[in-house]
Amino acid sequence: MTPAENSSRGAPGAFVVVDWGTSSFRGWLMSADGETLAESRGGEGMLHCTGGGAGAGFAPVLRDHLARLGAPEGVPVLICGMAGARQGWAEAPYLKTPTRLDALHEGAIRIDAPGDIRILPGIAQARPERPDVMRGEETQLLGVTEPDFTGLVCIPGTHSKWVRIEAGRIVEFSTYMTGELFSVIAQHSILTHAVEVAGPPPAGSEAFREGLATALAVPTALTASLFRLRAAQLLGFEQRADGAARLSGLLIGTELADAARLHGPFRSVWLIGAGALGRLYEAALTGQGLDVTTVDAEQASRLGLAKAAAKIWGALWEARVTT
Amino acid sequence: MTPAENSSRGAPGAFVVVDWGTSSFRGWLMSADGETLAESRGGEGMLHCTGGGAGAGFAPVLRDHLARLGAPEGVPVLICGMAGARQGWAEAPYLKTPTRLDALHEGAIRIDAPGDIRILPGIAQARPERPDVMRGEETQLLGVTEPDFTGLVCIPGTHSKWVRIEAGRIVEFSTYMTGELFSVIAQHSILTHAVEVAGPPPAGSEAFREGLATALAVPTALTASLFRLRAAQLLGFEQRADGAARLSGLLIGTELADAARLHGPFRSVWLIGAGALGRLYEAALTGQGLDVTTVDAEQASRLGLAKAAAKIWGALWEARVTT
Numbered sequence: 347m348t349p350a351e352n353s354s355r356g357a358p359g360a361f362v363v364v365d366w367g368t369s370s371f372r373g374w375l376m377s378a379d380g381e382t383l384a385e386s387r388g389g390e391g392m393l394h395c396t397g398g399g400a401g402a403g404f405a406p407v408l409r410d411h412l413a414r415l416g417a418p419e420g421v422p423v424l425i426c427g428m429a430g431a432r433q434g435w436a437e438a439p440y441l442k443t444p445t446r447l448d449a450l451h452e453g454a455i456r457i458d459a460p461g462d463i464r465i466l467p468g469i470a471q472a473r474p475e476r477p478d479v480m481r482g483e484e485t486q487l488l489g490v491t492e493p494d495f496t497g498l499v500c501i502p503g504t505h506s507k508w509v510r511i512e513a514g515r516i517v518e519f520s521t522y523m524t525g526e527l528f529s530v531i532a533q534h535s536i537l538t539h540a541v542e543v544a545g546p547p548p549a550g551s552e553a554f555r556e557g558l559a560t561a562l563a564v565p566t567a568l569t570a571s572l573f574r575l576r577a578a579q580l581l582g583f584e585q586r587a588d589g590a591a592r593l594s595g596l597l598i599g600t601e602l603a604d605a606a607r608l609h610g611p612f613r614s615v616w617l618i619g620a621g622a623l624g625r626l627y628e629a630a631l632t633g634q635g636l637d638v639t640t641v642d643a644e645q646a647s648r649l650g651l652a653k654a655a656a657k658i659w660g661a662l663w664e665a666r667v668t669t
Numbered sequence: 670m671t672p673a674e675n676s677s678r679g680a681p682g683a684f685v686v687v688d689w690g691t692s693s694f695r696g697w698l699m700s701a702d703g704e705t706l707a708e709s710r711g712g713e714g715m716l717h718c719t720g721g722g723a724g725a726g727f728a729p730v731l732r733d734h735l736a737r738l739g740a741p742e743g744v745p746v747l748i749c750g751m752a753g754a755r756q757g758w759a760e761a762p763y764l765k766t767p768t769r770l771d772a773l774h775e776g777a778i779r780i781d782a783p784g785d786i787r788i789l790p791g792i793a794q795a796r797p798e799r800p801d802v803m804r805g806e807e808t809q810l811l812g813v814t815e816p817d818f819t820g821l822v823c824i825p826g827t828h829s830k831w832v833r834i835e836a837g838r839i840v841e842f843s844t845y846m847t848g849e850l851f852s853v854i855a856q857h858s859i860l861t862h863a864v865e866v867a868g869p870p871p872a873g874s875e876a877f878r879e880g881l882a883t884a885l886a887v888p889t890a891l892t893a894s895l896f897r898l899r900a901a902q903l904l905g906f907e908q909r910a911d912g913a914a915r916l917s918g919l920l921i922g923t924e925l926a927d928a929a930r931l932h933g934p935f936r937s938v939w940l941i942g943a944g945a946l947g948r949l950y951e952a953a954l955t956g957q958g959l960d961v962t963t964v965d966a967e968q969a970s971r972l973g974l975a976k977a978a979a980k981i982w983g984a985l986w987e988a989r990v991t992t
Binding site: 601608 | 755763793794795797799800801802828843844845846847849850853854856857858859887888889890891892893895896897900901903904906920923924926927930931
């Protein structure tokens, strides 16, 4: 009995796709027609793999996950994310904007190892006045868009992305350090005294809405508004439990205000979100009167990888079927 | 021979003034007519003193410094700064804006200990929409202003202050987390890879001027501009050595833009600055075509303390002289 025959669906495992981020590994065994047959996830992200020197840990980590997935011997593997960064397994050089999403697979690099293992490229905006990079999000965008898609997509996270796509091409994007600033401010600044952090605050909280409104009204005032969180507490205007929600509202509001300036005006936005943070952005965006279409971030990654894998290996599978 | 007779100037030590901050102690022995007779400084700030429990270490630290100053037994002592915070030696409650600077001494509290030891109050802006606090800067402001002063004062630092004074009264102020954000971003965020920090960058650097210009042109874009520092480096547009100057320019520019919005328009500004950071602000402000009058921060503190001490004990000294 081969591992592929083990699958409950009975379809043969044709390829494996992996979203390999900074701190997480998520892999799926897929059938040739794009069905998900098995899933394997863990904390073996890029940081884990590079612990023993550049590239050292990637091959063994992948081997373990392939075994857990019950993947057939020599299965082709397609990877996206930080594994393709300069400090990752092997560098998959950035494609430059403007670039078609459905041509992502053409930039994939092949790992110098037995089998057929490839890593999708990130995308760079190589403009000196607005340099920017993404690695992983491009695959999510491929996953959720039709080839002729035109629209604006928001991808919240440690480094939130706003991406303008025209007729299937990424034409411009901007990254905001929103999530990372929340963490470093809450953990390492004087605001640790004013903020009680237990994950993202609930989307419906009044403190979040107030922080958001403050930032949207005066988006230049962020660095003053931050100190006011501390002052408000010293003066007895606020509770610690409100601090995190207000901080989150200030940072997300500042992001929204600048995204509107840079990419706007717009009436609808696609949101590739997950969990509590996704719901916060959804509340913020709909609160601004925007039409929001939310899609799940993990599903977007898997779908994008499968689309690119079909472009790379699809012809091969068809050849196998017909001969 | 008494310690006071030791003084090279020959004037008797009449009082001691202390600028007692979060992480530093600076004390001066003064004559009744405001001459500085001796100085003693060290790292025994509030954080050092509260290490063994609230208030525990303040009295011994002061005693040591009084001995080093050669202060006469029972000399009156006036303190400003974080020693008067709730978590300090004893809380000197905030005066509320609008408040006259030359009435600062009326809010001084007296320490429950032998001798006459007092702490000047901080100032609070107890407005729910723009809450703010200062502790220490009010004394510098008293030091550098005439009783009928009208103008705008900038005090750079970990938490930069912009203070609008009308006819000797503080009417409004705003605090920017500029210095602290620089530290936490440079030390704890992804930008540690893009920033080589060795103190504030030189005021004349092109990278500083460019960061400043970027922030002044689009002050809403701070959280995007921060990520662009990292992207610029990944794309080979920038060197690590430029990162700190650019980060500093972005943060100071964002502060200036918001201060101009909140307190402006203005054509001249007083700057209470020190060292390299003071020179950075001076360059930034004069670069904006403003008339800048720079005064030394430490001198401002000492002068403010001496003015307040004269208000508290001056009558006493006059009485002693005339009887």
